[in-house]
Amino acid sequence: xxxxxxxxxxxxxxxxxxxxxxxxxxxxxxxxxxxxxxxxxxxxxxxxxxxxxxxxxxxxxxxxxxxxxxxxxxxxxxxxxxxxxxxxxxxxxxxxxxxxxxxxxxxxxxxxxxxxxxxxxxxxxxxxxxxxxxxxxxxxxxxxxxxxxxxxxxxxxxxxxxxxxxxxxxxxxxxxxxxxxxxxxxxxxxx
Numbered sequence: 001x002x003x004x005x006x007x008x009x010x011x012x013x014x015x016x017x018x019x020x021x022x023x024x025x026x027x028x029x030x031x032x033x034x035x036x037x038x039x040x041x042x043x044x045x046x047x048x049x050x051x052x053x054x055x056x057x058x059x060x061x062x063x064x065x066x067x068x069x070x071x072x073x074x075x076x077x078x079x080x081x082x083x084x085x086x087x088x089x090x091x092x093x094x095x096x097x098x099x100x101x102x103x104x105x106x107x108x109x110x111x112x113x114x115x116x117x118x119x120x121x122x123x124x125x126x127x128x129x130x131x132x133x134x135x136x137x138x139x140x141x142x143x144x145x146x147x148x149x150x151x152x153x154x155x156x157x158x159x160x161x162x163x164x165x166x167x168x169x170x171x172x173x174x175x176x177x178x179x180x181x182x183x184x185x186x187x188x189x190x191x
Contacts, residue, residue: 002052004128005086005168006030009136010050012124013090016112017048017105027105033093034154044093048105051089053149058083058166084168087139089153091160106159110138113163135166 007030014028021027028048035041060083090109092102113136116123120133127134139162141149150157 001128001130002055002084002086002168003030005131005134005165006050006052006088008119008124008127008131009088009134009165011126012116012119013048013050013109013112017108020108028090028109032153033091033156033158038154040154046094046098046101048109049089049091049093051091051153052086053089053153053162054087056085056087058085081169086165086168088163088165089149089160090163091158093158102159106161110161113138130169132169133167136163137166138162139164 010028010030014026017023017027026047028050029044030050031041031044032051033041033044033049090106092106092109094102094105117136118133119127119135121127141162146157149162
């Protein structure tokens with residue numbers, strides 16, 4: 001589901017950038033910036049890289065449980081849905097001679113997500129059915145937090161923007177209880 005959310009954002013941004021810049025190939029990739037051995041990920045060169053930096057449970061209180069009715073009339077109680085915030089970075093990974101392109105494409109990415117900060121079934125019908133909606137908000141990082149984050153990501157700063165993606169929902173498919181069907185008592189008293 002997290003992969004579906006990031007892929008959806010990348011697909012939407014790619015479509016916009018292809019349309020507005022007459023591009024024939026994808027310029028946005030979902031990837032880390034470095035391989036596990038510490039080398040730069042080769043497929044990210046001259047691309048906008050969308051990467052996940054953190055996952056947190058949304059602290060906003062949600063409904064306790066979901067209920068449905070089974071075939072036999074019993075109430076089916078499912079586990080509570082989990083609402084997540086994903087923290088993502090969009091980084092312009094362009095080599096030194098293409099630095100102007102990095103600035104151009106990071107600006108266009110910011111403009112796109114400012115123009116369309118909400119992705120739901122109405123605005124993007126191809127949104128994965130497990131996702132209710134995605135809402136993007138730019139997150140400000142102070143210079144120390146930014147330095148720490150780039151240290152974790154590989155230590156080489158790139159023009160980038162940091163977003164919180166709200167409302168990623170994981171709906172558990174399991175039923176945790178079946179409650180008996182209750183009816184109103186019927187009186188058999190005749191007048």
